[in-house]
Amino acid sequence: VxxxxxxxxxxxxxxxxxxxxxxxxxxxxxxxxxxxxxxxxxxxxxxxxxxxxxxxxxxxxxxxxxxxxxxxxxxxxxxxxxxxxxxxxxxxxxxxxxxxxxxxxxxxxxxxxxxxxxxxxxxxxxxxxxxxxxxxxxxxxxxxxxxxxxxxxxxxxxAGKFPLWLSPVQVKVIPIADRHREYAENVAKILSADNIRTEVDSRNESMQGKIRDAALQKVPYMGIIGDKEVTRSVIPSVYPERSRREVEGSRSQQKLFISIRTREGKDLGQINLKEFISKLLQEIEKKY
Structure with missing residues (x-):
């Protein structure tokens, strides 16, 4: 020593x-x-x-x-x-x-x-x-x-499987394809703003490979982002006069969706990002 x-x-x-x-x-x-x-x-x-x-x-x-x-x-x-x-x-x-x-x-x-x-x-x-x-x-x-x-x-x-409040990385955001990366990074920024320890896995690997790696790293939650999540989150183009910044602002408040999986393999389905953050903060507060 x-x-x-x-x-x-x-x-x-x-x-x-x-x-x-x-x-x-x-x-x-x-x-x-x-x-x-x-x-x-x-x-x-x-x-x-x-x-x-x-x-x-x-x-x-x-x-x-x-x-x-x-x-x-x-x-x-x-x-x-x-x-x-x-x-x-x-x-x-x-x-x-x-x-x-x-x-x-x-x-x-x-x-x-x-x-x-x-x-x-x-x-x-x-x-x-x-x-x-x-x-x-x-x-x-x-x-x-x-x-x-x-x-x-x-x-x-x-055994490395820390409760959420202790986990070095609490959420791993996984974009399925390169076209989903910008959306994934936006999600990660919002999570990080609430002091949730977040990483984006933007490697050129398959979705299943990224999920497997995150599970092996014992990350409590994985946020999967693909076409369905992006499509559901996009604000309809009936407001063409809105600037990109206004649209992104609306997304960050309540219009983003992600699909959640746990490290145990449970699929929680699509969830509103705002609701997911609330769930995480409650779990962190309780500790166990």
């Missing part, structure tokens, strides 16, 4: 705030795991190896209180948890979220690590309510952990 990217934050807390702060962190972790669709994960309370206490820095009393506080948070949660003796960092106990991958292996992702050492090293102090100097503890928090590792677990979790 040459480098790793971590969403690392550092919070300074009083010792009596440790349990409360861990509860807040766990609530945030649960929300993030839910947002990403993870349901199979466990919590590990990483404590000292009691047979080798000399490996750890910090006062014995602080260690004991902190380990008890973290276990209380774990006991009150609805997440399966277990003790990890010897898994603590040398500077303090921690709470780790272990996500199970596609073949049953556990990977540590989220972590909240308590640190009694750095406040001493950096001579950190605060004045308590009695006017006395006290040393805080530091919480090193990473909700996703290593971004690269989290992405690997996420890809395996969905």
């Amino acid at each position: 040459r480098s790793a990217t971590i969403d690392d934050t550092h919070t300074f807390v009083r010792h009596q705030q440790i349990e409360e702060e861990y509860q807040r962190i766990l609530d945030l972790i649960k929300k993030i795991m839910s947002d990403f669709g993870f349901k199979k994960y466990k919590m590990r309370v990483s404590t000292r190896d009691v047979k080798h206490k000399g490996k750890y820095l910090g006062e014995e009393t602080l260690w004991r209180k902190a380990e008890v506080a973290i276990q209380k948070v774990a006991q009150k949660s609805d997440i399966d948890w277990y003790l990890g003796p010897g898994e603590a960092a040398f500077y303090g106990p921690k709470l780790d979220i272990m996500i199970e991958d596609a073949i049953g292996r556990e990977w540590q992702c989220s972590t909240a690590q308590l640190d009694f050492v750095q406040p001493v090293n950096f001579d950190m102090k605060y004045i308590d309510e009695k006017g006395k100097e006290q040393k805080p503890a530091v919480l090193h928090i990473a909700i996703l952990g290593s971004i690269e590792r989290f992405m690997g677990v996420l890809i395996e979790h969905y």
